[in-house]
Amino acid sequence: MGLTATYLFPTDANQQKIAEQHALGLTIGSWTDIPHLEQEQLKKHKGEVISVEKGELKDTVKIFYPSANFSADLPAILTTVYGKLSFFEGYELIDMDFDADLLGKFPGPRFGTKGIREQLGVYDRPLLKAIFKGVMGKDLKFFSSQLEDLLAGGIDLIKDDEILFENELTPFLKRITTAKEIIHNHYENTGARALYAVNLSGRTHELHEKAEQAAELGANALLFNVHAYGLDALQGLRENNNVGLPILAHSALSGVLAGQAGHGYSYSLLVGKLTRLIGGDLSLYPSPYGNVAIPLSDALAINQALTEENGFEQTFSVPSAGIHPGMVPQLVNDFGDNLVVNAGGGIFGHSDGPTAGAQAFRAAIDASVQKISLQEAAKTSKPLQQAITQWGVIEPN
Amino acid sequence: MGLTATYLFPTDANQQKIAEQHALGLTIGSWTDIPHLEQEQLKKHKGEVISVEKGELKDTVKIFYPSANFSADLPAILTTVYGKLSFFEGYELIDMDFDADLLGKFPGPRFGTKGIREQLGVYDRPLLKAIFKGVMGKDLKFFSSQLEDLLAGGIDLIKDDEILFENELTPFLKRITTAKEIIHNHYENTGARALYAVNLSGRTHELHEKAEQAAELGANALLFNVHAYGLDALQGLRENNNVGLPILAHSALSGVLAGQAGHGYSYSLLVGKLTRLIGGDLSLYPSPYGNVAIPLSDALAINQALTEENGFEQTFSVPSAGIHPGMVPQLVNDFGDNLVVNAGGGIFGHSDGPTAGAQAFRAAIDASVQKISLQEAAKTSKPLQQAITQWGVIEPN
Known part of the structure; x- marks a missing residue:
């Protein structure tokens, strides 16, 4: 053995x-x-x-x-x-x-794609995830209004920017309780659920206490810069039953470990297989499309390692950067339809604002499920029409 | 700021x-x-x-x-x-x-070169450190006899092989208590002290408990594969006053972070400056001389970052691999005389065994202090004479 x-x-x-x-x-x-x-x-x-x-x-x-x-x-x-x-x-x-x-010593994801979908009550389409934008230096009012705008547009998940750490204006615990209330109200009003991955950061030896406190205060997901701490730190959080929250593993810093051609780990091992074995419920990595990009072959290999049959729950693939609504057909073509469509600039850059930006994505995602063209779908979605005017449509290869 | x-x-x-x-x-x-x-x-x-x-x-x-x-x-x-x-x-x-x-938020070394020398009572020469050899698959008797042989040869420090983890034959806690007794007896008999860096390993969230237990049982140093856990994990151990032991930071895995030309961190930042700021008392890294080597310029830059004036205690430089007694003049020439001479094969490969191997090193180190040639020193040291016959003398450039 x-x-x-x-x-x-x-x-x-x-x-x-x-x-x-x-x-x-x-x-x-x-x-x-x-x-x-x-x-x-x-x-x-x-x-x-x-x-x-x-x-x-x-x-x-x-x-x-x-x-x-x-x-x-x-x-x-x-x-x-x-x-x-x-x-x-x-x-x-x-x-x-x-x-x-x-x-058998690895836990695998506690929730995985199946469990995340159950938490959200969404089974039949790719999920939409947004990233808070420009929160650094802003207060909780700004944070709240951004969250409300995005929820109104139909996002399923949202995460902190991975470089938002503990700070006085939007403290960790306040972000959790504030988001919890807004997400709860949104559910009461619309029946739609959402997950907010708060950035679990700080000293290594304080992670468990902070994560447990977060869970107790009603956090419903964690963002974790796993490569700043080592893979084992995420595994420990996954195994802690007093935490018990979905974990979004962020690939920040993995470029030095896996991203240099001809050196280091393969992305599929580090950000794919191992991230799944240690218990990442979602794995966020650079898409092949944006200005911070990895080769398509690497992104596909990660995606395969996160989702292929291996006895563990599947980890959600979250290829990120450079994604606008017109790219959804390409994304689904490359990564399959059981993925998380993740956008920052592609939502906030929409000329009618983030609510319309999220709506445009949701319309594009629905079109991908219905197997109709974005142009067709845009006839009944003004936000998508506007997004296409801004960014165009990328036809899948 | x-x-x-x-x-x-x-x-x-x-x-x-x-x-x-x-x-x-x-x-x-x-x-x-x-x-x-x-x-x-x-x-x-x-x-x-x-x-x-x-x-x-x-x-x-x-x-x-x-x-x-x-x-x-x-x-x-x-x-x-x-x-x-x-x-x-x-x-x-x-x-x-x-x-x-x-x-000011970084602790720096708790002991550093000064504190380590005080613990050993050795102020006037480079220190000699050995590595346990071939302990994997062997029992505590083997471990004990190796330690006794090395102490008899005059080593100051010894560490576990960095790939010796928790195991049934030589369990972590047993290694500590066994070594403690042997080192104590050695001190009683000779007046010479020694530090044994036991490999602190296992799960991230258990490190502090294990380190505290080690300290309680009388461990007098820790070996830590810092890059398997992240720099912050070592800093946490350094700051834990219930541990309070010298920490030997091992550079295993840093090759992927710093060792690929044109990519990643510089060695001087990662294995030098940051390892010192977080509190490594000794930093072990590949020497430029062996079969696992880094460029001389990198090794010198690490050495400088570990020792230059910056308001913190100095971290002991431990360039490792490929070192035999005939290389001591080269080592001192390259790294100065306030360093740890670290050897595995250069001690165990001595044809008269590890005690003679260590004695040969001690004679070579004494020669460097007295500024006499190894050939001259070998006249009064049979072990050194034999080492020179086996490996030769490398004249410093």
Whole structure:
């Protein structure tokens, strides 16, 4: 039992030998110079090269690490498989396959796509998510009015800007109670529910207390900059039953870990598979469309890792940046219809304001479900008509 | 008040404009389209481009971020200055300068070089540190005998292998109590003290409890894979007065954050300046000499950041890998004489065993203090003579 790590190493004629040295060096150190009796004793700790597949620039190397060597937590696992190898130029860690014993130690999402949909009571269309805009330096009145405008436009979810931290004008706890009341009133008036992911931030050792306090005050979702804290911190929050809230994992800072071509983790492993295993209910990452973008192939690989059958709940894919209503057909074409359409500028940039901006998105989402063109849908939606005039329609490839 | 981040961006004719967009985008979003009254209100949150210096391949860009925008913790700070920019290909974060308000929020090392020397009672020479070797799969008897051999050879410090985690054969708490007794006996017999850095590992939310338990049981130092948990986790441990132990920050996994040419953090910022500010008493990083190596310029920049005058205690520099007794003159030449000489293979590979291996190092270290050649010193040290025969002497450049 253990895990198999898949790496890309710069191609080398002696790759098999190099891989075997690493497999030993990262487990029991050496083998051939160990007496036979000791070999028996150490066998269950020995790393093994599973395969070496030659490539043009990089060879694909798979190494097996026995569970006996590490505790079942990601800090130990990542230190084992990549702690030292990360220092080798161009050594990429692109995947990890966990045997059942280890896989069973991960919680997976508490809610996932199914649970989030149940919370919202929305089952039949992509969800619409907005981002608070320009709250920094503004007060709770500004925050409230923005939330009301967005809810009026039909958003399902909303999150803090990931760079909004604890501050005097819109304190963490006040944002929670303020949003709770507004969302509750909105439900009373319209029957529509919404989730607000408040940015859980601050010191590592205070996260659980803050998250529990947030839950107690009625927060209904958390935003978490997981890569500022390490994956294990999110897993701990997911497992804390006194928190019990959906967690939106934000990919901020993951560009340094996965975003540099030819180096580091693959996005599909870090922002896809691992983010799902540790319990992210939603995973937000750069879309391939905006000015902060990742390659389409990476975005699709993340999406697949978040949603493919693996025994855990599915994590909602939230490709973000550069999304306006005219891009909804492209988004659904690329990522499927069980996703979260996430917009900031595409809502706030609408010339008739954020309510119309959200309405335009909802009309575009409905059109995608009804399989009618945006142009057709715009005939009965003035906001969508206006959005198309502003930004045009991107026809899916 | 705030901080100034120094970046390298791929060179661009419009760099000033690009930098200004980032400075706004990462703070208040926009400026020119904001009414004058609001500008007054938002002024104290506005990011500012301090300078743009054109380079051949990269331009050096300095951006100021006001303290008003984030809480005084590294997760918030790093998310602000690099959360989004990390997604831009080739955007490097090479330095951060903190104004006094922020700088004062960092604890710095609890002990540092001065405190560690006081604990050991050794003031006049580089320290010698060993790494347990091949403990994985072995029991406490093996662990004990290795420790005794190394102490007999005159080591000052020893650490677990960073990939030794909680395990049945040598459990965390047992390693602590076993080592404590052996180190105590050694002191009773010889008057020489030693520090053993036990690997503090496992789940993020259990670190403080485990560290406190370790301290209570008489651990006298902690090894911590800080990059598996995030810098802030180490800072929390440093600030916990119920722990109060020297912390050896291990650089495992930092290769993915800082080790890929042209990307990510600079080593001097991550493994140097920030590791010191958060409270690492010792910082272990790859030396420029071994098979797991970083460039000499990076190693020297780390060393400088750990030791230069900045109002905090100095952090011990522990350049590691590829070090044998014949390299001590080179090490002292490169890193100065207030450092930790750290060896694994260079001690255990000695043909007369680890005690002789450690003795050879101590003789080489004494020679460096007395400013005599290793060849000269070897005349009165058989272990050093043997080490020189095995590995030779590297004459400093």
